[in-house]
Amino acid sequence: MAVNPIKSKLKEGKCVYGSWIRIPSPIIVEALGNVGFDFLHVDMEHSSIDLQMLDYLVLAGYRYNIPLAVRTATQNPADLYRIMDIGYSSFVLPRIESAEQCAHLLKGARYTPAGTRGLGGAVRANGWGEMPLEQHLTEAEDDTLMIIQIESEEGLKNLDAILDVPGIDVVYIGPLDLSQALGYPGQIDHPVVADTIASLIKTIRAKGIAVGIHAATTLQAQAWAEAGIQYFTVALDVSLLQSAGRTVVGQLKNKQ
Known part of the structure; x- marks a missing residue:
């Protein structure tokens, strides 16, 4: 397993682009994973995707070598390493509001001494036990990408302390929740x-x-890239499907 390609691109100062998966089907990961996105976010917070479906989605991601990051719906570190055993190495952690909360979660994604991730024996993440332990520990650290979301008044207030927590790779701004927290x-x-x-x-x-x-929009992403943002999600599977459908229907009906 190589160092996470998204981590490498970010360190090189490059921009990376992805989209959201909310439809619980591996076919969606295969379809969007084959169009050129750098990564995809699997959303467990605002969809019906469950742990069993994650098992199918990660295999679809392997098919097209597309990195997947899971946005969790809980604040339980044990849920992180359970998902990592399935084969995921990247997470989007929503509603981060304090340094203590952030540190508690991030430790769940790393083995000792940096964290509390449990050793699960033979799991997909270590080749069902075929990978030597030291190799697995090293590669797990290299491949792990942790993205935290700042989207509340409390998160804004505690931002400086949160940013001092070790192990944060990306701070992801949730613009809609942020606008709500700010009163707009x-x-x-x-x-x-x-x-x-x-x-x-x-x-x-x-x-x-x-x-x-x-x-x-893509224009909004371009403007934010000029302002210094590197990591973007644009649209989601449902909206992309709707947009394509509206285009086809519009073209058909406008010819009648």
Whole structure:
């Protein structure tokens, strides 16, 4: 297993682009994993995707060598290493609001002495026990990518302390929840929201950590890239399907 390719690209200063998976089907991972995205986010927080489905999705990711990051729905470190045993190495941790909470979760994704991840014996992550233990421990550390979400008033207040927690690779801004926390729900372009995002970019980058965000459009992603953001999600499987459907229907009906 090589060093996580997303980690390598971010360290080189490159931008990376992905999308969200909410439809519980490995076919979606295969379809979107074959179009050129750098990664895909599997969303357990806002979908019906469960642990059994994760087992199928990771195999679909292997098929096209597309890195998958799982957004969890719980605040339990044991859930992280259970998912890692299945074969995932990247996580999006939502609703990070304190340094203590962040450290507690991040430790669940790393083996001792850096963390509390349990050794599970023969699991997919170590080739069902065929990989030597020392190799597995080393590769697990190299491959792990931890993305935390700052999207609340509490998270903003404790940002400096949170950023000092070791093991954070990307701070991912949730613009919709952030706009709501600031009192302007859904108004991503409101000056207060825009200024807060600009301030977050400056503060996070000063700590040597990459900044991520969800962009509603490709033009928005381009503008944020110029502002210093490197890690982007754009659209999600449902919206991409709807958009393609609307285009086809519009073209058909406009010819009648």
